[in-house]
Amino acid sequence: MNHQFLTSLRAFIFSAALVHADKASSPLNFVFFIADDISYEDLGCYGHPTIKTPHIDRLASNGMRFNNAYLTSSSCSPSRCSIITGRYPHNTGAAELHTTLPENPSLFPLLLKDAGYYTALSGKHHMGKSANIAFSKISRGKGAGLEEDWVSILQNRPKNIPFFCWYASSDAHRDWAIRPGTPTYQPEDVIVPPYMVNGPETRRDLAGYYHEISRFDHYIGLVVEELERQNVLENTVIIVMADNGRPFPRCKTRLYDSGIKTPFIIHYPKGTKTGVSSSLISSIDVSATVLDLAKVPKSERIQGVSLTPIMKNPKATVRDLVFAEHNWHVYRSHERLVRMGDWLYIRNNVPDQQNLCVEAYIGGAGKELKAAHQAGTLTKAQMNIFQNPCPEEELYHVGKDPEQLTNLADNPENETILKTMRKQLKIWTEQTGDTLPKNLKPSRGSKEARNKKTKSEMPGASSGAQQINHPGPIRVQP
Known part of the structure; x- marks a missing residue:
């Protein structure tokens, strides 16, 4: 039996079951x-x-x-x-x-x-x-x-x-x-x-x-x-x-x-x-x-x-870790996140630039932030989007610092948890085929972007990540 036939057969069986289900098991x-x-x-x-x-x-x-x-x-x-x-x-x-x-x-x-x-x-x-x-x-x-x-x-x-x-x-x-x-x-x-x-x-x-x-x-x-x-x-x-x-x-x-x-x-x-x-x-x-x-x-x-185990019991867990990505969104970027317990870790693979978003300078909030920066009146927290270069690693205790304003990555007391987070990210990167492209898509409006000969690569393209189904670590890996 070929794959298409099996798919069609499975669809027919489930469709029939759904259509003819009675109210008690609808x-x-x-x-x-x-x-x-x-x-x-x-x-x-x-x-x-x-x-x-x-x-x-x-x-x-x-x-x-x-x-x-x-x-x-x-x-x-x-x-x-x-x-x-x-x-x-x-x-x-x-x-x-x-x-x-x-x-x-x-x-x-x-x-x-x-x-x-x-x-x-x-x-x-x-x-x-x-x-x-x-x-x-x-x-x-x-x-x-x-x-x-x-x-x-x-x-x-x-x-x-x-x-x-x-x-x-x-x-x-x-x-x-x-x-x-x-x-x-x-x-x-x-x-x-x-x-x-x-x-x-x-x-x-x-x-x-x-x-x-x-x-x-x-x-x-x-x-x-x-x-x-x-x-x-x-x-x-x-x-x-x-x-x-x-x-x-x-x-x-x-x-x-x-x-x-x-x-x-x-x-x-x-x-x-x-x-x-x-x-x-x-x-x-x-x-x-x-x-x-x-x-x-x-x-x-x-x-x-x-998530059905959690739906039955709010204290149940289905994963120890979550991962996230920050790729090109108007501006060149390649950041990765790991959250484990109360700790949040961010790795910035292109720290040699401002970490901007579209909303950095638009709207009332962006305009006032830019004006305050030019006037030299920003607080440390408000300086975030103007940092250049940016930290390669960030570590936060989200329970004590819900806004993630105090980077603890350089604190020697956190070396053990930092090593654990780095390791989980490394495993996830390898198992899911994530890559740092040799040619990241440049920021819109930059000299690179204006050069029509500039070629960029999608994260994961060189490893064939589209064909990889491994979920990466669900539980903390030793």
Whole structure:
């Protein structure tokens, strides 16, 4: 039997099982909400004192909130490509901003579709045409945040088969689009992080960001209301997360928690113990979890692990380590992260330059930061994006230093943990085929970028990482 025949046979068997299941064992539905540029701490259920997110908060209070959920990239398209394939960015072939998935990728919604699910994507795509095969319906979305057709998709779905909806908001991506109907905020309402300038322009900038978070929450509320109206809420698993952190200096694209850590909520009261989990999880675990809950076999291409043990017991662990990447996103970069226990380690393989992101100089926050730098009034924390060169290694105790402001890599007392983190990163690099290209893609606007003869290489390309399925260390390796 050839592979194509076996795949078709498996799809037929699972499709038949799903379609003919009775109500007592009816398959689960899934609604996956992914925000655009929202940091983990910027929701009410994560303790933010100002931002109003009552609908997400309600899902969290009746489900499980994960306090240590890490993305594999803090950059839009690489993060989304990683989530939908369950693979690290350098293993997808789409490790950099605006790169698209190659042909015939492994896509977990496609496995659901082949198993008889109706699959729909609405809103921000950003993964390339190769991802289209995973969805029965694709919509660009409607409205300022691309959320206005979410309810109608549910209303018009086929009623005799289970469904999976990938709802991708463009909130809270710049530029801000203030619309009536959801909360607005005043500059005095905002909380300014210590690495930004506490000035009027920054405060106005953050107020616009807050509004878009509340709009994302508003449409989630409408979807939940529709699920209740259709009497399918109790049989629907809802996941809420973001693709990367807030679009502000030292957040988006960076590997600090403000950029790489995502809010992550699972609502499925029948199958999830209500509570809060501090267990480490990765965004590549979404794929394995959904397939596990749907009782659809996981592809060998998926590097993530299922979170169902944690859903049953918030204190359970499925991994000791999470890893993340910072590759090209307008600016040349090659950084890698390891989080283990309370320790976070970052390795910068191109420290001979500023570590910038698109938002470094734009918007009110970026402009005030740049002006303060020129005036020589920045604090040490605010100087971060202007460092040149940058430290090759950074080590933080996230429990004592949640903003990662004090680098402990040079402290001799931390030599043992530093060696452990280096070793785990080395093992992951080798097992997953990560590479430091000889010719990294240059920063946009640079002399290298203007030279049309300049050739660049994708991380993992020289090792054939697209064909490597090893997940790297899940547990700490000796």
